[in-house]
Amino acid sequence: MDNTQAIAPPSYSRRQLLNFLAGTTVAVTASAGAYAMGKFFVPPAEKGGAGGGIIAKDVLGNPIPASQILTEAPGTRALVAGLAGDPTYLIVKEDGSLDSIGIVDSCTHLGCTFPWNGNDQEFQCPCHGSRYHPDGSVARGPAPLPLKIVQVAVVDDQIFISPWTDLDPRTGEKPWWV
The missing domain is CATH 1.20.5 (Single alpha-helices involved in coiled-coils or other helix-helix interfaces)
Structure with missing residues (x-):
């Protein structure tokens, strides 16, 4: 061994x-x-404001103060970057304040962006001819649905935009985008 x-x-x-x-x-x-x-x-988290909204911004991503938009004439529709960067119209009311409803600039037919026509007092989509009333409801097709709306709140000269979750004031029904 x-x-x-x-x-x-x-x-x-x-x-x-x-x-x-x-x-x-x-x-x-x-x-x-x-x-x-x-x-x-x-995307980086953004400090929420009124109702969990985001701050309205210009095309360069800079916050837009409410005082800048409120210098415009009553009835003016100012275009800002809203939720998810979607272009959103803010409306200056006759009393010189901002309307609590903003209208998202995206046609419900094919998603085109469109201008506000002050002469005809309506939104007009140049792609396929859809027309919308000043409140965003359909005036003429082929768009099948009213424009998406958002809630607008002004706090300390900052404009906060948040999703619309209540009943649609134009139709009285649950919004189609919720």
Whole structure:
């Protein structure tokens, strides 16, 4: 019988140590890349205001003060960036305040944007001829539904826009976009 004992190998060989270090380096690099891509695709949180709304902004993303829009004549429709960046018309009322209802500038036929025609006092979609009354209800098709509306609130000269979740005041029914 042989009374010799085998020498125990070290707990980590050089190859295992290098494999562990290489795997850790790859995992850390991949995690950092995944984090950066996640931050790119998830928009930054915005401080909510009245009713969880967002602040109305101009085309460059700068907040628009209410005093700037209220210098316009009554009946004016000012176009701002609203919820999800959708163009939204804010209306200056006859008493010089902002209407609590904003109208989203997206045709319900095919999603075109359209201008307010002050001469005809209606929104006119240039793509397929849909026309909307000043409150956003359909005056002439092919648009099948009224325009989407949002809630507008002014707090400390900031305009907050939030989703409309109540009954549609034009139809008296649950809004189609909720």
